[in-house]
Amino acid sequence: MSHVLIADDDPDIRELVRFKLEQAGHEVTAVPDGAAAMSAHENSTFDLVLLDVMMPRMTGLEVCAALRADPAMSSVPILMLTAKAQERDVDSGFASGADDYILKPFSPRELLTRVNAALSRRRP
């Protein structure tokens, strides 16, 4: 069972992703903003992180860059979940250290597939 962190300021998205991942057997920590995501990172170990880009207090890009600065997080998959689909936004996401982008509106089934694929790539 993997432990996934989801950070999104939209409670509708947060609860949907939590439900879908828990239904698939993952343990999920859901937080409403970037600062809470960093707090969660300090208190727990995660196998995968899902970040919304536009969040209050700390954006998903800032969280991603901060997580990647931690050597312990270098191999943990980070997926950006966002409606910002301009080329430069995608470039910014990857430049911050994200491994993949999931665009909104999203398919919950596809999101689960991508999460599972990222987790399986990580395992030795």
Added chain:
Amino acid sequence: MNGIQVMTWSLAILVAAMLALLVLTALGRLMRHRQRRRRDRLRDQLRPSVVALLADPDGELQLPSTGRRSEDLFEVLSLDYLSKVRGESRDALVRELEARGTVDAAERRVAQRGGVRRASAAELLGRCGLPRSRDPLLELLLHRSPEVRRVGVRALGRLGDAATVGPLLAVVDAERSVPSSIVTQSLVRVGASGIPPLRSALRTASPAQRAVAAETLGLERAVEAVPDLIDNLDGEDAEVRVRAVGALGRIGDPRACEPLLRSLRADESLSIATIHALGALGDPGAVPRLSELLDDARHDVATAAAESLTRCGPDGLAALRRCADEGGGGSRQARAAIARHELGRLPSNIDADAIQFPVT
């Protein structure tokens, strides 16, 4: 009563009125706050059921019985989720809305009075994207109220139905029209299926409609529309020509380079737009002509040419450096454009403390 008494009474009435206003305002805010909290509580109660359906589209929706308001809130919650999910989850939610009669009710409300209810009904129908809702929404385009027409245009764009392109274009210059910017946004939402009728409109429609069609095709990056847009560079209507130029720049197809250069020579009124489009294309073939324009007496033309040259690759930058070194006309614009280009290449994580400035 003497004057002092009159003044005293007047002040007392004024103070009482102000206090009453303050109390009413505070009460109003309190009531709205309580309504919002009640709505949020109900929403939190309903959300798990909707989330369960979205996570398992083959399942059944089971709403908790929270009274009459639960159906209204289910509609609001569904409207939100329809813009956030796609695929089979979205289809399951739309099926549920149809099964509950919500779509039928929305189609009825769209034809009734009441701006807010009509707008929310149109929004729901647009987001459901059901072909059956096309005709009720098309009716809104004929309404005498400009707001109702705008609501209809926005909702029709969300349907994603190519059959709505014609009516949407028609409303641009109809007697009861809608601003072209709103129509363009909706046409973009229609998506790739709307490209063929937009291309057809470039050949047959009125100038106002062709201008909107050209802009939309540019925003869609419709490569297949490049020949039609090139044909419109020679049209009689200036607005159509400007939009066609802009669209060709956005699409970035190299086939547009020569026609744009011809347009630059033939039509001074389009100079700035055409220069920007050539920059967006980034074709080195445009460098000689853009270099000539560095020396143009019109400051805005020379500046635009310099900026566009920075986007034409090494040939463009070389032309700018030659102009800057020669020191003649246009050298100032060339130096400014080179400086902006170099600044744009600096890494975003630059450490300001590490920069060493020359000491003079």
